[in-house]
Amino acid sequence: MRLDKFLCDMQLGTRSQVREIIKKGLVSVNETIVRHPDFKLDEGKDTVTYMGNALTYKTLYYYMLHKPSGVVTATKDNHEPTVMELLPDAEGKDLFPVGRLDKDTEGLLLITNDGDLAHKLLSPRKHVPKTYYVECNGELSKDSIVQLESGVDIGDAELTLPAKVKRISQSEHSYTIELTIVEGRFHQVKRMIQAIGGTVNYLKRVSMGNLSLDAALPKGSYRPLTEQEIFELKQFL
């Protein structure tokens, strides 16, 4: 990468401003002052300093999106609006959603270009917990909670892995729970509720691994993860 592009990417100024900074001798690469804006550097290896302060080139970006209903979890779609259209100004090349929420599901969706982190979060071997707030029609018996918590037959070769159920409210023909699952099978929550004789009316993901949906983030909005959130998400794996 050219030195002037590196500095622009680091938001030190416009292309012409950073050229001036370079020509004034304020920038060093590996402790040697460089006065040529077209100097080529390896942003992964070389140490660039501006007025003595080291600059770390940031290429990986992490965002929390509060997905609304009505958008599909895809980077491109010819017919439907996608979650990526909700982040028009997000910095970072090749961003993508980590995992998939159904079109009518709301809640926490991690958007990043960190393929390694995404791969680990989605790996079936990692058993990353995902918690959903689920409003259902049907009856929630003690037996159906035991079934969800021990594994249910949703029509796949294997029963689901044990989930955790937290009852939030219940009436005769409907109930609301928080369901934590450690897999990511297709329509898994809806199929689990179906397996105990109910139907899902509303589904929202509230957490994934150590990352929880920010209660102050309006539906349809996004924000960058904090350094602490990124750290905690990585610690988890």
Ligand code: URA
């Ligand atoms: N389970 C579902 O059924 N749908 C989702 O969107 C996520 C989990």
